Amino acid sequence: MNAPLVAFEDISIAFDGRTLLDQISMTIDAGEIVTLIGPNGSGKSTLIRTLLGLQTATSGKLTRDKNLRIGYMPQKLHIDSTLPLTVKHFLGLVRGVNKADILPTLERLGIAHLISSQVHVLSGGETQRLLLARALLNQPNLLVLDEPVQGVDVNGQIELYNLIENIRNELGCGVLMVSHDLHLVMAKTDTVVCINQHVCCSGSPQHVTEHPAYQALFGVPGSESIAIYAHQHDHVHAEDGHVVSDPQQHKPHQHSASCNH
Numbered sequence: 001m002n003a004p005l006v007a008f009e010d011i012s013i014a015f016d017g018r019t020l021l022d023q024i025s026m027t028i029d030a031g032e033i034v035t036l037i038g039p040n041g042s043g044k045s046t047l048i049r050t051l052l053g054l055q056t057a058t059s060g061k062l063t064r065d066k067n068l069r070i071g072y073m074p075q076k077l078h079i080d081s082t083l084p085l086t087v088k089h090f091l092g093l094v095r096g097v098n099k100a101d102i103l104p105t106l107e108r109l110g111i112a113h114l115i116s117s118q119v120h121v122l123s124g125g126e127t128q129r130l131l132l133a134r135a136l137l138n139q140p141n142l143l144v145l146d147e148p149v150q151g152v153d154v155n156g157q158i159e160l161y162n163l164i165e166n167i168r169n170e171l172g173c174g175v176l177m178v179s180h181d182l183h184l185v186m187a188k189t190d191t192v193v194c195i196n197q198h199v200c201c202s203g204s205p206q207h208v209t210e211h212p213a214y215q216a217l218f219g220v221p222g223s224e225s226i227a228i229y230a231h232q233h234d235h236v237h238a239e240d241g242h243v244v245s246d247p248q249q250h251k252p253h254q255h256s257a258s259c260n261h
């Protein structure tokens with residue numbers, strides 16, 4: 001079996017006597033999608049900063065594959081809105097980028113038509129795709145995505161998670177992502193690690209959602225008021241709302257000013 005791309009072993013971080021991370025152990029393999037979940041302030045970003053080498057652990061061991069190349073997608077794009085900067089120029093600023101890769105990468109992410117657009121006019125979903133494009137231009141074997149669907153509506157979130165899964169399938173890279181969404185991301189994840197300073201539980205999405213520590217933090221799955229499901233509307237409702245078995249017998253209702261529903 002191949003060694004993991006990254007292995008955290010008992011990583012702890014403390015500041016001024018306060019523990020931010022407590023003996024975190026986890027691994028990320030090539031081709032594996034790992035999702036990090038946890039409440040606000042639980043240490044998710046601190047763990048990512050440690051992986052990126054921006055934060056030093058107080059104790060423990062972090063092992064990185066010697067060929068590790070990280071493509072990092074931050075939570076937000078911080079660019080002065082008065083600064084004229086097109087998508088093409090923005091991506092051209094990536095260190096060591098092969099400029100010939102820019103257009104194919106934008107095409108892969110479905111935003112090639114935006115190549116000459118100003119970065120600050122992009123919508124939330126377009127901005128997330130641009131940040132993902134920037135991360136991919138590094139030719140990464142590990143994608144680190146900090147809340148990749150932030151500011152994106154539900155349909156856009158589903159599309160982005162599909163895109164991330166397709167990229168993993170094509171490149172065979174590992175993916176570590178932080179998510180606050182507990183529903184959509186689960187279907188696209190191999191391993192979930194739930195942290196609250198320490199690792200509360202980890203494993204397959206099903207294992208984690210059934211774990212008492214997860215349920216203590218996020219509640220029991222299925223008890224939420226919002227359920228995401230695909231509704232196959234293969235029937236017709238009559239005026240009083242009851243289901244008509246043979247849709248052909250009933251013409252669709254035409255709404256008018258007298259409608260009160």
Ligand SMILES: Nc1ncnc2c1ncn2[C@@H]1O[C@H](COP(=O)(O)OP(=O)(O)OP(=O)(O)O)[C@@H](O)[C@H]1O
Nearest residue numbers: 015020038039040041042043044045046047178180
């Ligand atoms: N350099 C630092 N010095 C002191 N405290 C820090 C430092 N960095 C982070 N913290 C604290 O560590 C805790 C964990 O922060 P972190 O940003 O890692 O949490 P998070 O799980 O990513 O939160 P969120 O979901 O809100 O983004 C917070 O209480 C934060 O104030």
